[in-house]
Amino acid sequence: MTTDAEYAMTSNAWPFQEAAKLVKRYSKAPPAKGYVLFETGYGPSGLPHIGTFGEVARTSMVRRALAEISDLPTRLFAFSDDMDGLRKVPGNVPNQEMLTRHLDLPLTKVPDPFEKFESFGHHNNAMLRSFLDQFGFEYEFRSSTECYHAGEFDNALLEVLKHYDAIMAIMLPSLREERQKSYSPFLPVCPRTGKVLQVPILEARPDSGTVLYADPESGETIEVPVTGGQCKLQWKADWAMRWYALNVDYEMSGKDLIDSVKLSSRICQVLGAPPPDGFNYELFLDEDGKKISKSKGNGLTIDDWLTYASPESLSLYMFQSPRKAKRLYFDVIPKAVDEYYGFLERFPGQEKKQQYANPVWHIHAGNPPSEGVPFSFGILLNLAAVVNAEESSVLWGFISRYVPGATAETHPEFDRLVGYAIAYYRDFVKPTKAYRTPTEVERSALNQLAAELRDLDDSATAEEIQNRVYEVGKEYDFENLRDWFQALYEVLLGQSQGPRMGSFIALYGRAETIALIERALAGEDLSVPAA
The missing domain is CATH 1.10.10.350 (Arc Repressor Mutant, subunit A)
Known part of the structure; x- marks a missing residue:
């Protein structure tokens, strides 16, 4: 008799295919650290956007799939590279002039332009965590600043210093000629200004655990330890160091980072550890077909989607065709909502293998809800448009006639959909309606x-x-x-x-x-x- 795990192992759903890589990774022995470590990365130089959420959502789906096909314990680190220097001011935040005065400082030392948190990095980290908590993700937040300053990366940083020449040999051919002249994997934190310096390293001294550089203002030769938060790594080397230090087993990334993954994987191997498994997902595009950028603030924000549709519909959009470039704009929302409820409706009547391929299994960690909706979001939008609905009670008057006895109290899931429909109609349907005379x-x-x-x-x-x-x-x-x-x-x-x-x-x-x-x-x- 076929077991559930066997059905899952043969599923063509991509999370199970990804989870199978990790089963193979530890086919001979379980991980020495006692768990399989998933990681997602976030660069808090700009506000979190839906792409950030998508990486955590998709990684969580792979993690849940692994739990279905194996007994390996797992953890998920949501890692913020918040010790990186602020290299440019995002265009979608206030106090631009103030931020300009703090360029090159670590993000956790840049004042918060929103004046709510200790720093810009702390602000963006809080936004990320708040959103992940709202979706119920199980994760552990890790801060680059905290890891560096607490010495958690010290041993790994000394290994990078020990293999300095080998890492330079990997990185230099990937750089422009001009950049080759100044590149070093180590970025000293200036003891005088606190800035993360992009300066050439004059000498690497593995025996003393230090590097030498010339102060960009005085020209004085400065020697600093690479440990204790006194140096930061360039990001490709930093990524590899983190994989090595934490023993990361799985991390996915966008298609634009394919070459970076290859370089970081080679550095990780030089340090003496296998790089993590993972896959490259396609990027989201805005309404004009351009890549979504957190610094430009184009495309949908997290709050945008949740104003007009449920978190579950957003999770479905993340699940579907992760290796296909997709427009992420307001007009994709109604279809995503209706597709979600369609998958939910079909789930109870499906055989186990079909259920494992159904997106709602992955969205709800194997336990989708039973409450459906009496009709589609598209029809609800059109009803709102015809009756010019501004209040949910207007729509419920029609709904209760169509579904006798139905109320907002007896159908809370559908009442939530009614609220989304009114908001979407108000902001997108009503302004664009254009009636014409019949022929x-x-x-x-x-x-x-x-x-x-x-x-x-x-x-x-x-x-x-x-x-x-x-x-x-x-x-x-x-x-x-x-x-x-x-x-x-x-x-x-x-x-x-x-x-x-x-x-x-x-x-x-x-x-x-x-x-x-x-x-x-x-x-x-x-x-x-x-x-």
Whole structure:
């Protein structure tokens, strides 16, 4: 008899395929440190964005998949490179002039432009942790500043110093000629200014655990230890050092870091440890098809998505096709919401192997909720548009008629969806609605549709209504039925795309739909409620 773990091991869902790498990694013996370590990295030089969340969400999915197919204990470190120097001022934060005066200081020494936390680094770290906590991720936050200053990296830093020449031989061919002249894996922290210096290292002294450099202002030769937070590593060397020091087993990264992963992996091997497993995901794009950047602040923010849709729908968007570049903008939200509930609805009736491939298994750590929704988010948006909904009670008046006895209290999940629909309608649908006058053929078809709706009795189902809509379209001179439905959307709803009309009419009401058609034929302004 096939066990659940065997079904999971053969699943084509990418988290299980990734988890299988870690089973193979420790096929001969369990990890000496007692657990498999997952890591995600965050550079807090700018505000956290959805891409940051996506890395933690996807890594957590692999971690949960591993728990399903093995007994190996796991931990997840969410690591912040907050000792890095502030090299440029992000364009989407206040107090730009103040930040400019603190360039090159470690991020945990740069004053908080929002004036809420000890530093800019602390502010951005707090934002990251708050969001990860909101989603219920199980993780341990680690700070680069704390690790460096507490001496946690000291032994690893001495190993980097010991292999200084070998690491330089790896890095220099990857750099431009001009950069080769000044590059060093070590960045001294100036004892006078506190800045993270990008200066050439004059001499590396493994025996004393120090490096020498020339002070950029006085020209004086300075000798500093590489330990105790008095030096910071350049990021590719830093990444490799961290893998070595913490014995990281798995870390994924964006496609733009493929070459960096290769270089850091080679450095990690020089230090004497295997690099972690992982994979490179594709980057998210903004509405113009450009890469999302935390310094530019383009694309969606975390709060943007959660204003208009559930955390679960965002997790689904992260799960789907991680190696495919996808636009991450407001118009992808409704589809993600409906796809999530579609997967949720199918889950109980699926066999175990199908459940392991269903995204909701991975979104909910193997235990998806049972409460669904009576109809799609798309239909709810169109209902909000037709009735110009500003309050949830307006929509619930229609919903309770469609689902007898349903209230916000009995259907809390759907009530949450109602709130999202009103917000999305208010900010994106309402400003772009553009009704048009029907053509003569469309007028005739609309008159016929109103007559067909009058002939139906009160017990007519959404499917029966949909069939009548189809039949009317077939009777008139439309090049194809798609043109008929587009006419319904543009004339009655003020948009080029819309819902399944049978379901929408059943929800909105036959009498109300007939009245809507009559108003459109009379040339009334449908953007305002009927008198």
